[in-house]
Amino acid sequence: MTTFPYQTLMVQGTTSDAGKTTVVAALCRLLKQRGVKVAPFKPQNMALNSAVTRDGGEIGRAQALQAIAAGIEPHTDMNPVLLKPSSDTGAQVIIHGSVRADMNARDYHQYKPIAMGAVLESHARLLAQYEAVIVEGAGSPAEINLRDRDIANMGFAEAVDCPVILVADIDRGGVFAHLVGTLSCLSQSERDRVIGFVINRFRGDIKLLEPGLDWLEAQTGKPVLAVLPYLHGLFLDAEDAVQAAQASKGAFRVVVPSLPRMSNHTDFDALRAHPDVDLRFVRESESIPGADLIILPGSKNTRGDLAWLDTHGWREQIARHLRYGGKVIGVCGGFQMLGKTVGDPHGVEGAPGVSNGLGLLDIDTELTRDKQLTRVEGLCAFVPGDESGRVSGYEIHMGVSSGAAMTRPVFAIDGRGEGAMSADGQIMGTYLHGLFDHPDACSALLRWAGSRSEQVVNTAQLREASLDRIAASVEGLLDRLIGLRDRT
Incomplete structure (x- = not known):
């Protein structure tokens, strides 16, 4: 059995779709396999893909997937704030699984302190029930215009004083600029809580990447905790965006x-x-x-x-x-x-x-x-x-x-x-x-x-097989996280 040294660990990304959802799901599945009682958590989610929980509430589809990865029933505490956009400037605001109101962006910004109260309540309840809570951020912490009253990224991490790992997608290009640039947009206390980087969706010869990894670590003073492979053919519920069209395969x-x-x-x-x-x-x-x-x-x-x-x-x-x-x-x-x-x-x-x-x-x-x-x-x-x-x-x-x-x-x-x-x-x-x-x-x-x-x-079998595949890909990451804490 593994002893996981972080009661709360947050996964943030340099961009949307960097792989935060997948990394959280993978860590939840791997920790479950190693005997750790773990739960996923996303303070605030903006998505039109949602799921219904056993307690009759509504949460983001990605958090339901992560709960399946952890081997537990999805619950409204796993996604206490869900925003479902109804226009370019307005959204339905769902708190603890129930519709609270329809708000435009400015009204919701004023409402965030109340929403943060709901977030902290849910997080506390999860901490009381589970040995570890793996948290998913939203978008990117480098969105300076959203820093004030932030509840989704560093605002939450600062409030609960948890460490953060930063994920970047190398497949879309500019991975080193994304990581260095994101750090430069953070305050000193926020930079200090970033314990390392994860480079996601890598394909190619790792030897050719190593000079860049050495430069990144020297430039930032932060370790690269893992380089995760590009895994083809995964069957995992998307958080929101429609996946790219695949080649025609059926009649x-x-x-x-x-x-x-x-x-x-x-x-x-x-x-x-x-x-x-x-x-x-x-x-x-x-x-x-x-x-x-x-x-x-x-x-x-x-x-x-x-x-x-x-x-x-x-x-x-x-x-x-x-x-x-x-x-x-x-x-x-x-x-x-x-x-x-x-x-x-x-x-x-x-x-x-x-x-x-x-x-x-x-x-x-x-x-x-x-x-x-x-x-x-x-x-x-x-x-x-x-x-x-x-x-x-x-x-x-x-x-x-x-x-x-x-x-x-x-x-x-x-x-x-x-x-x-x-x-x-x-x-x-x-x-x-x-x-x-x-x-x-x-x-x-x-x-x-x-x-x-x-x-x-059989979608359930496909999903389970994919969760096991992504869990296997983060074994090195989990071991590095444990080793990193053991040395501090």
Whole structure:
């Protein structure tokens, strides 16, 4: 059994997507394997990919992944502040798993001292339950404009007096400038708590990198604790950004519009991993390709993203797709868009009003102030006479849909029908996120959409295997961390 000498250790990055989430998950998995009771923690997360916890709250998807790595149930204390952007200047503020308010950037800046109180409460509760807490920062500590009232990076580290390791991504270039430049933007006390660097996503001959490592250590007086390899083919839940498109690999074509406020695109990770599926996210500047299946994803601003679909020709493209026999699925906000109207009388997502939906399902939706947050399990109900396929997932939505199409449910959840289908069976909508994650449901949905594949994808197994791979890659880092403390 390993004795981990840090009760709290923070992982910060020189940039967004430097690898903070992966390093925290890897350390959590490795510590678990070595017998340490460990928990992940992220003080403040800004992300549209979220998960529902057993205690009925909402946290960032990345913290749910890190909890799985640690072998524990995700809890709202692992991400006490979650910001879900609804526009370029505003976001829904979620504290301890529950919606507190919608705020613009200036109002939230004034609110940060209150948010810091929630952060410190959660951190204290985790310390009381676990031997070690591995903390993930947000963005970069070098964002000078955000230093005042910071709760996400060095502001938190200073408040709890914890050491920090700084991660930089060498694959994007400029790794030495990122590390030296980040240190130069910090105060002396902040620089002092950085105990070393991690260089992430390295590929090549390490001998060619060593002169740069020697220079970096001499320049900063900080050790390079690890150079982590670029690991291909990982299956890990993304915190927010849509991953780069992969090369076409399957005959069955699935197209997803990359909405400006798309949420929970991790819903489609199982399709991304499927060897017989070619999944493509279509961005604003790209033409809409032909497909067997079009999926409208979740949205943090349903009416705004519905207008975006109209502006970029998706209404006409979907109608054409259906005329040629294609299938359409709407998930959460995408489900609401498929209906006749989406009303927002309370101004939940913006100015109050009603928008015309795509008119493809006989439902109407009214957005509500209350958010539905629940984890569910059930059976597939969209294949007549066959309800043996299992489905599991979670609901995160602010809205109630009703109409004749609801009498043709997609799933059976706890004895009730969930979702809606068109009378001709070409279109389905559901509030269920993670609908493709269970192998039964994924296979059944692809068969419904016209795929003839016999391949089965088990996302849980893929995720576990990837967590073990990244844990193996940080063994040297963990040993250096322990040795570093042993010498001080």
